[in-house]
Amino acid sequence: xxxxxxxxxxxxxxxxxxxxxxxxxxxxxxxxxxxxxxxxxxxxxxxxxxxxxxxxxxxxxxxxxxxxxxxxxxxxxxxxxxxxxxxxxxxxxxxxxxxxxxxxxxxxxxxxxxxxxxxxxxxxxxxxxxxxxxxxxxxxxxxxxxxxxxxxxxxxxxxxxxxxxxxxxxxxxxxxxxxxxxxxxxxxxxxxxxxxxxxxxxxxxxxxxxxxxxxxxxxxxxxxxxxxxxxxxxxxxxxxxxxxxxxxxxxxxxxxxxxxxxxxxxxxxxxxxxxxxxxxxxx
Amino acid sequence: xxxxxxxxxxxxxxxxxxxxxxxxxxxxxxxxxxxxxxxxxxxxxxxxxxxxxxxxxxxxxxxxxxxxxxxxxxxxxxxxxxxxxxxxxxxxxxxxxxxxxxxxxxxxxxxxxxxxxxxxxxxxxxxxxxxxxxxxxxxxxxxxxxxxxxxxxxxxxxxxxxxxxxxxxxxxxxxxxxxxxxxxxxxxxxxxxxxxxxxxxxxxxxxxxxxxxxxxxxxxxxxxxxxxxxxxxxxxxxxxxxxxxxxxxxxxxxxxxxxxxxxxxxxxxxxxxxxxxxxxxxx
Numbered sequence: 164x165x166x167x168x169x170x171x172x173x174x175x176x177x178x179x180x181x182x183x184x185x186x187x188x189x190x191x192x193x194x195x196x197x198x199x200x201x202x203x204x205x206x207x208x209x210x211x212x213x214x215x216x217x218x219x220x221x222x223x224x225x226x227x228x229x230x231x232x233x234x235x236x237x238x239x240x241x242x243x244x245x246x247x248x249x250x251x252x253x254x255x256x257x258x259x260x261x262x263x264x265x266x267x268x269x270x271x272x273x274x275x276x277x278x279x280x281x282x283x284x285x286x287x288x289x290x291x292x293x294x295x296x297x298x299x300x301x302x303x304x305x306x307x308x309x310x311x312x313x314x315x316x317x318x319x320x321x322x323x324x325x326x327x328x329x330x331x332x333x334x335x336x337x338x339x340x341x342x343x344x345x346x347x348x349x350x351x352x353x354x355x356x357x358x359x360x361x362x363x364x365x366x367x368x369x370x371x372x373x374x375x376x377x378x379x380x381x382x383x384x385x386x387x388x389x390x391x392x393x394x395x396x397x398x399x400x401x402x403x404x405x406x407x408x409x410x411x412x413x414x415x416x417x418x419x420x421x422x423x424x425x426x427x428x429x430x431x432x433x434x435x436x437x438x439x440x441x442x443x444x445x446x
Numbered sequence: 447x448x449x450x451x452x453x454x455x456x457x458x459x460x461x462x463x464x465x466x467x468x469x470x471x472x473x474x475x476x477x478x479x480x481x482x483x484x485x486x487x488x489x490x491x492x493x494x495x496x497x498x499x500x501x502x503x504x505x506x507x508x509x510x511x512x513x514x515x516x517x518x519x520x521x522x523x524x525x526x527x528x529x530x531x532x533x534x535x536x537x538x539x540x541x542x543x544x545x546x547x548x549x550x551x552x553x554x555x556x557x558x559x560x561x562x563x564x565x566x567x568x569x570x571x572x573x574x575x576x577x578x579x580x581x582x583x584x585x586x587x588x589x590x591x592x593x594x595x596x597x598x599x600x601x602x603x604x605x606x607x608x609x610x611x612x613x614x615x616x617x618x619x620x621x622x623x624x625x626x627x628x629x630x631x632x633x634x635x636x637x638x639x640x641x642x643x644x645x646x647x648x649x650x651x652x653x654x655x656x657x658x659x660x661x662x663x664x665x666x667x668x669x670x671x672x673x674x675x676x677x678x679x680x681x682x683x684x685x686x687x688x689x690x691x692x693x694x695x696x697x698x699x700x701x702x703x704x705x706x707x708x709x710x711x712x713x714x715x716x717x718x719x720x721x722x723x724x725x726x727x728x729x
């Protein structure tokens with residue numbers, strides 16, 4: 164496995180692979196890799212000739228009061244995981260390497276970012292789209308792998324890829340969970356033991372909503388209240404948002420009468436965690 | 447020479463060229479080709495193994511009250527010119543081919559579009575950046591050729607290419623002019639004979655400002671007034687803007703104390719034409 168820090172060297176290697184007709188799978192990450200990332204890398208490994216993992220904590224997708232500075236970084240450990248998962252190339256540039264001068268160019272998406280995390284984190288998805296575009300232009304992957312856990316990001320990246328005529332195929336990979344149901348996230352590492360136990364309330368509250376749905380409940384407000392009431396039982400938890408949105412347009416809907424997503428963002432202490440479940444056609 | 451209308455076929459050909467190690471030069475146009483375009487294609491021809499010309503009147507760079515509908519289109523004539531200039535591939539997609547569904551993704555630039563045409567044509571440069579990004583992603587050119595006549599577009603494309611880490615090199619080509627000084631533009635074809643004669647006032651007014659500059663004048667307002675007064679002598683001409691801007695940041699400056707651009711947009715009848723001259727370091 165090669166680890167590179169410069170755009171130029173990475174471009175040269177991926178260009179040589181392309182000229183050899185090799186297919187490139189790409190897994191963009193902010194490091195602090197967990198089993199969710201590992202599942203993406205394994206999937207990429209099984210579907211491509213070469214696998215590139217980027218490790219870059221992207222400053223432009225963090226708001227001014229967010230956790231850019233304290234976001235966990237451990238490149239040594241991440242590279243070991245990539246090596247074990249048989250990645251071919253880790254691209255781990257510095258912020259100066261990716262943004263050598265005041266950056267005026269950006270990529271963004273209309274509409275899909277209007278609600279959910281897009282509403283709560285202004286500029287976040289612009290930062291994501293811009294950095295993913297840059298990585299696509301440097302690496303030129305045939306396929307790129309994103310977790311379904313960040314479903315709004317996934318939908319936006321799919322829209323961006325189509326809309327800007329990238330040739331990269333976006334591959335969605337299922338959320339990986341702990342045994343108690345908590346979705347894996349690098350931010351879970353912020354949680355103290357007490358907070359970690361408190362965080363169980365997130366998947367549990369979603370389970371309650373799913374049960375109500377199975378029992379025939381279709382009203383979005385009722386489903387949201389079930390979640391709110393459950394989260395309220397946990398003193399360390401505070402709701403950031405709970406939304407029921409159309410699964411395609413990601414706009415709030417009052418009733419479950421089409422494919423939909425029930426999505427939450429909850430603060431556990433200082434740590435903001437997101438989770439959701441999908442209600443498919445013919446639920 | 448091949449003429450293609452689909453993204454898929456164009457991608458396949460350019461990908462096969464890339465795998466063969468061939469260098470691709472790209473000339474994006476809206477058709478209605480004139481000697482300015484020809485100079486771009488010839489330059490691309492001399493510097494690359496393969497030359498791609500796109501011919502596409504891009505709807506998203508026109509404002510609601512602009513000339514998208516009446517913009518001149520003559521694909522047959524354009525293809526003859528491309529063939530004669532030894533292009534290898536003309537990519538001439540339909541609007542539906544480039545925008546098969548409601549497009550939510552866009553590329554834009556901050557600051558460089560705040561003045562000049564950017565201020566007068568809201569959304570114009572966003573439309574330009576988005577379509578050029580799409581073409582870059584489809585064609586993956588090594589070099590792309592743009593005329594200096596549209597200097598704000600050129601600066602914005604250069605900024606976009608750097609900022610989004612495109613590997614394409616942007617090549618700037620000099621403005622081509624008629625013998626009476628009028629800069630070539632596809633929009634010149636809108637002009638009646640009377641209007642065509644009236645349009646001479648544009649390069650003439652710039653010449654007067656250049657002469658004043660050579661005579662020591664450094665005040666931006668004085669230079670602008672010289673142009674305004676000259677244009678006012680032509681009843682068919684109406685100033686849209688006259689600006690003196692910093693040559694790097696494209697922001698208005700009160701005095702010529704650094705490299706600068708004197709830029710005008712003038713309506714001749716219904717037809718809006720632009721022109722400028724550059725004041726280099728050590729003028």
